[in-house]
Amino acid sequence: MADQPLVSPERNLQELTVKALLLGAFLSAVLAAANAYIGLLVGLTVSASIPAAATSMGLLRLFRRSSILENNMVQTAASAGESLAAGIIFTLPALVMMKAWAGYEWGPMVTIAILGGVLGVAFTIPLRRALIVEAKLAFPEGVATAQVLKTGGIETDKDHPEWKPSPEAKQGFKSLLQAAGIGGAIKLLEAGLGVLSGGVAATKSFFAGKWLFTGDITLSPALLGVGYIVGLNIATLVFMGGVIGTLIGVPLNWALNGDELAQLAGVSSAMADWSAQDWEALAGASWQQCRRIGVGAMMVGGLWSLITLAKPLWQGVKASLHAYRESKTNAGKVLRTEFDIPIPYVGLMILVSVIPLYFLFLNALGEYSERYWIAAVMTVLMLVFGFVFASVAGYMAGLVGSSNNPISGVTIATVIVSALILLQLMGNEGLAGTLGPIAVIYLAGMICSAAAIAGDNMQDLKCGHMVGATPWRQQVFQVVGVAAAAAAIPWVLDILDRGYGIGRPSPVNPDATPLSAPQAGLMRDLSTGIFGAGIEWTYIYIGFALAVVLIILDEIQKKRGASFRFPVLAVAVGVYLPLGLSVPIFLGGLLAHWQQKKRGTHEAEGKGLLLASGLITGEALMGVVVAILAVSLPGQVPYLQGFALAPWLGSAGLLFCLWYLAKKS
Incomplete structure (x- = not known):
């Protein structure tokens, strides 16, 4: 049967293991750092699923036993780091640019990233069966990642030499490392040594x-x-x-x-x-x-994205409701390869998130006199917009892939619509004119993170569907990747801001060329402009x-x-x-x-x-290292x-x- 997964539902290979958990979390943080650098530099991000899969295969070869399902779990967590980085760098640097934050504050950033990421996972869980199994959308990166994973074979066991990765798997990991070394060396010779x-x-x-x-x-x-x-x-x-x-x-x-x-x-x-x-x-x-x-x-591009996505959005919502009804009808007959996190648990995840969402918006609104009910409105907007745009992102990932998913477009639309709503509710006099744009960027950060993770989650679930993974375990690993990346991204952005400057000259290294951060600059201009700062x-x-x-x-x-x-x-x-x-x-x-x-x-x-991903990862990670050196040795980097x-x-x-x-x- 054409749709039969590589590992059958009746077969149970090691999948959710400690080494996969630790390796996935580590690679998520690393790829988040790399994608943060390249996204701030050029305003574009690229899918990390394929390099994550190749890296996973290479590293798991060091252990006595591994399986394709473990590899899939590692790349699921690792690719979440790349996606979450996109959601954060497109939005939250605006808060530093508009001087709402003195720097990249770890607590609020981690809270925004985790809430947005976890909701992105939760909102797309009901879509998996509808879009992957029934609609059979393309999900190009998911299919390509599955093909990469298949080159490593189903199982590796050093006690059974015949169970070993193919030569292509070994060569892929070697090529990735070689290209990363070249990219990193050139960045060191440029930014570090001059x-x-x-x-x-x-x-x-x-x-x-x-x-x-x-x-x-x-x-x-x-x-x-x-x-x-x-x-x-x-x-x-x-x-x-x-x-x-x-x-x-x-x-x-x-x-x-x-x-x-x-x-x-x-x-x-x-x-x-x-x-x-x-x-x-x-x-x-x-x-x-x-x-x-x-x-x-x-x-205009952001608004046009919303108009063109109206039909896919409606189809995505219908598919979600249909999937829920099907899951109720087929209760007790679910195969391992079709077992998602149960819908009641998904609803509980969303319900529990309401409390931190409310207090986060309350914190953003500072001393504004009517902050309690405005925070409640913002919480509702997050849940509604989050579900809508996560559904759009999941659907569009199936059509055009994660790399071409217009998440910056829907975030622009979010900023415009939410700013206009808040302007009507708060006005722009006094504190409202200052705090309104800040609350808008908080919302945009979570929406963008949710949309980015939603697209990545669907790609990973497509890959898992092809290789025979257990969906609920993948969904758990996606959350693990979100948490690891959320913890790393604020530290990385702080280092990059001090070493190069993000959308502004570095406060401690003013001679460095700042990273452009184009989307974040736009979010700042739109939110402050709508509230009357002028455009x-x-x-x-x-x-x-x-x-x-x-x-x-x-x-x-x-x-x-x-x-x-x-x-x-x-x-x-x-x-x-x-x-x-x-x-x-x-x-x-x-x-x-x-x-x-x-x-x-x-x-x-x-x-x-793989080679292109290696060049990106090597240069980006060395860029973070050089930024650390520039902060530690002011005036001495580059050396010449x-x-x-x-x-x-x-x-x-x-x-x-x-x-x-x-x-x-």
Whole structure:
């Protein structure tokens, strides 16, 4: 039978073990740290299920006995760390940017992350049978992860040498480690030692100062990996956004608004006397205005996501209710491979969460006079929006995969809708104008975390369905992964903020290049703007128009059945980010496309995804290590300041990584 799992329901292999529990929690924290770094840098996150599965297979080989079901449990917990990191970094840095928090406070962050993550698991448990067993949605990452796990064999036992992993499993783990070593070494040589440059940039004026050019390239192996994983379509759109915001927007803005930009940049002398630094300041001021086009496009893209997801949402809710009725009808006849956490326990999880939710919102509202009933409203909004968007995320994960799941879009919509509701209830006078946006970001953090975990949970359950896992055990391991990542993420963000700065200059290392944190910056601007702090609308309106054009193009491509689409959020992120970040992403996407044409989609993806994931993980984890060094040794990291050959050597390092990916994938 085509739908028969690899391990039959009647067979009981070791699954929920102490070593799987500890290894899953450890990898969840590690992958959360890596994804936090890369997500803050470029505003995109990638699924960690495949590298988690390969790492699990490699590490479990060190033990006398292991099974494919143990491997599956480890990757279930580990991939939760990557997903939860996305939910947190897209939202909570806004609280530090708006100075609501002095730093990354461990207690509130852990509470928000755990509540959002656990509710994301709970809301999707009733969807498992409906979407995976009955609807048979694609769940691409879940299927790919199951294929990786199958290469390791069903059981390994050193007392029975014939039970051993395949050569492909050993090679996959080795490739992942090798690529991680390369990514980490290049990051150490760049950010730690200063031997390699992290990027090259140029700003020039042409035609007697009438045309202003600025451009840059970030020399990052991790961004090559991101481009390889997201593919040519998304990589092209991100690059297109960079071209619109920088190569087109900056000179056009200078030509039309030169006097205003000179005033903003603090350049007052005659043009003939302007230095290279003056032109760089002018280009920077022009780009800061143009990036707001990306804000406008993200706003429309987020709302469009809700409109297009209305039908899938309704189908998801119906499927959930149907699954519950089926579980009641078939009580007592449940196979091991169909046994979820019982619905009464799921309801208890949700009910118990109401108390900490209420007190968390109460804390966010500070001394506001009507905080008690506003906290109750926020709690209801969390439960309603959480269920709605977790259902959407679970359904969309089945259609397009976790990496393409529009969780930032639904979070943008959450911020706008909840801010407008609170504005009507609280007004914006006095404390309300300050505390209202803070409460909105608390809600957004939990909604985004719930949606991210919901998509990941469904992918993992699809993988488990294929290999023959026990669903309730996977759901428990998903919660374990959430808890481990929630404990690690605040510490990681604090280190990154002090070492590099997140969306702002570092308070202790001001010379470092800050991590962009584009979504968090947008959440801050939207929440404070709606409550009356003011938003610069001119460029946002241009972003609205750009989004409408992209939506029309996307609908045309959809009707044509074309594989190349125009999702708004990918272009919007490209506009908002520095151009240099999108260049290596584009190169990685081109390479992935070339490899698929040359070697076939399955073969290129199987090898290339592990190598790309290794480059990302290695650079990201070394980035955290270098941040610790920068905080511990202020002024001494990087060791070589202004090394003359660094740009050339950095360029050579990026070319080497491009060659390595092309050669080995």
